């Protein structure tokens with residue numbers, strides 16, 4: 001059979017800069033945000049997509065370095081056949097994630113709930129339709145005994161080695177810190193109320209970036225717990241400052257008194 005060649009139609013941006021510490025499925029990634037940049041020449045194909053709340057992203061696991069026909073999945077210690085797990089080190093390293101589509105602005109899709117590393121090449125997008133894609137009465141094989149671990153399990157470096165800076169995993173700390181913004185579900189709602197849906201989402205992304213960059217200021221502490229403690233203080237103050245700032249929701253019909 002002939003080899004098949006695909007050309008990426010875009011690129012997925014997320015704040016997961018490394019493959020470790022990432023949610024292991026999109027369904028367990030509630031609150032993580034990202035964007036999909038569809039290259040201009042394919043943008044016309046996005047027509048009518050904005051009516052769907054969820055989309056299926058099909059992408060190339062570009063950070064995979066090895067291929068194995070058997071591997072230990074993240075939620076189990078037993079070696080399983082690669083086609084019975086969802087790990088990335090497959091013969092054709094293709095991933096699929098059903099993510100929430102927040103909005104479409106020209107060629108950019110704003111998405112939530114993703115388990116995908118930054119700069120991942122995008123191969124295709126399809127609308128998620130429960131009538132097509134959801135099934136009843138399913139069996140989930142070896143996962144039956146392990147599925148309860150889904151929300152708590154994060155990826156580690158079993159599919160490839162990660163970079164450790166000065167003995168501490170700074171990237172992991174960055175991701176954990178950025179995730180703290182999502183822990184408090186009310187915060188994004190409050191931002192949206194204050195700044196409008198679009199403004200709130202934008203500010204949320206800005207804050208994630210500020211937090212990620214701030215971690216570098218504490219790396220001299222060279223201790224995971226101490227850095228997380230300092231980041232906790234920083235994030236609390238950042239949230240308080242933003243919510244107490246005097247900014248109006250541009251979409252709000254209620255005018256402030258005075």
Ligand SMILES: C[S@@+](CC[C@H](N)C(=O)[O-])C[C@H]1O[C@@H](n2cnc3c(N)ncnc32)[C@H](O)[C@@H]1O
Pocket residue numbers: 019020021022023024025026060061062063064086087088094095096097098115116117119120121154155156
């Ligand atoms: C278990 S896979 C599942 C991915 C997808 N939901 C699926 O079922 O095909 C999720 C893990 O893949 C890894 N990953 C995400 N994007 C990647 C990429 N571009 N290259 C290599 N690994 C990636 C992350 O470690 C993440 O936790």
